[in-house]
């Protein structure tokens with residue numbers, strides 16, 4: 001008993017919904033340490049909600065085992081429920097109750113004594129900026145307010161592990177930052193956090209470790225830094241360029257752009273050239289630069305991209321074009337996802 | 347590691363778990379939520395459940411007898427039937443529709459499904475609460491009966507049987523509602539009410555005593571399949587024993603069997619909806 005048990009542990013987890021040809025969760029294994037913020041990143045239908053559903057006793061697994069704080073969820077769902085707090089993907093607040101009553105009743109369901117729950121409700125309402133709305137009905141709430149209230153509700157019984165299913169989807173940037181801050185608070189106070197997201201920024205900034213899911217499988221699992229480090233050498237350089245005014249005729253402008261692309265592609269330090277936007281002078285606005293001959297390219301380079309800016313500018317000049325802006329890119333989780341699946345996250 | 351026990355290791359969790367209440371306390375908290383919400387709008391609730399029986403009682407018990415289309419003592423045998431109808435249908439309606447809405451649309455029940463008590467107990471709470479509503483509605487029918495009919499049949503020693511039959515009838519109605527509310531898909535719920543409620547209402551011996559159907563044998567058989575028949579007949583046995591009725595023992599047995607059947611099927615349906 002002296003050994004610390006993982007806060008969450010799943011082993012070869014499989015879920016097959018009735019009358020479905022494929023497994024929604026297909027042999028997933030991972031463990032989350034106590035106090036960790038763990039993310040599941042994946043596109044729609046990856047199986048994130050299903051995984052969280054199994055861990056929160058709402059979905060019965062087909063195969064495999066899942067435990068929270070050492071409690072087998074399938075065998076002891078009631079004991080597991082005492083340990084967890086859940087923020088679902090969909091609003092499921094009790095519309096017959098006020099904001100405060102939503103918190104109070106939730107705590108009552110979990111057997112929190114009356115005095116204690118009154119105190120905690122007041123505290124959490126304050127902390128989540130909902131104190132002035134405490135007596136309102138919840139059906140007047142905006143999406144962001146409802147989300148905040150659901151997080152507060154999940155904390156009412158002081159769970160050891162909290163599951164947040166896409167906690168920031170549909171929130172404006174300010175509300176998103178607010179939720180992020182609350183999640184960091186939780187981490188500070190030692191609560192284990194499991195969250196799902198299809199936002200790679202969120203996964204990168206918020207989580208200690210992230211599992212990348214697709215089609216029910218866990219494709220990779222590590223810290224965001226380690227995952228992107230795996231793509232070392234795959235720097236990107238994003239450039240905007242326009243054709244110099246000297247090349248007035250439209251046909252010539254198009255020729256210049258082709259020359260630039262070819263010249264860059266032929267360069268030994270450049271793996272691949274991707275055209276993001278292009279205007280050949282037919283009136284369409286390029287992503288950058290004026291009407292009439294410009295484009296935006298992403299170069300996948302093998303060298304430190306900063307060192308390549310000057311040579312690239314020089315090359316453009318020789319082709320008769322001009323550099324308008326530069327963006328240096330280091331690999332992101334998005335690139336990791338593309339690398340793993342061969343397609344973009346969204 | 348042996349996660350076989352329901353107690354959690356002492357080293358973890360880092361945050362103390364606040365609630366460690368037994369299932370009885372959790373059950374009461376969940377029940378209290380429903381009572382609290384209904385209690386706030388008691389008037390709306392009563393209007394919902396009492397108007398239909400009130401008009402049935404008025405038209406059949408008062409208007410038809412005053413006009414001479416029904417015998418003067420008809421009201422005596424109608425009243426227990428209407429109370430039976432009120433209890434059973436209120437029970438049914440208090441589980442069926444709310445569950446369909448909860449499971450298919452609002453998902454409000456999810457927070458209670460995550461409470462530390464077995465999911466079957468959440469279903470049991472729904473049945474118990476619906477039965478409480480049904481009993482309140484049935485009780486309210488007595489003053490309404492006195493108001494409309496001038497008096498209602500009552501004997502002091504009717505009490506034990508009447509209460510037993512009403513409690514069972516309310517529970518059976520709630521269990522039927524649990525079954526329908528969890529088995530009928532959400533987009534069929536309107537059809538369900540039309541196709542099931544109306545036959546239930548008219549084949550439950552509320553408006554006629556069962557033994558008098560002897561010369562309409564096929565209909566007598568049909569009515570014997572409706573649990574509501576045993577609530578009506580049981581109440582008649584208690585309140586107006588002079589009217590021919592099915593023996594109370596048979597009524598109670600039939601209701602217990604119905605409760606067991608619909609309770610089991612209903613809780614199974616509930617589990618299927620609650621856990622994917």
Ligand SMILES: Nc1ncnc2c1ncn2[C@@H]1O[C@H](COP(=O)(O)OP(=O)(O)OP(=O)(O)O)[C@@H](O)[C@H]1O
Nearest residue numbers: 017020024042043044045046047048049050051622
């Ligand atoms: N109750 C259900 N019955 C049948 N199939 C389901 C059910 N719930 C989910 N699925 C299927 O399982 C797969 C995984 O769904 P899941 O909701 O877990 O994905 P997700 O990663 O949460 O996606 P999203 O980002 O859209 O929320 C999907 O193909 C989905 O259609």
Ligand SMILES: [Mg+2]
Nearest residue numbers: 048049089165
């Ligand atoms: Mg989901």
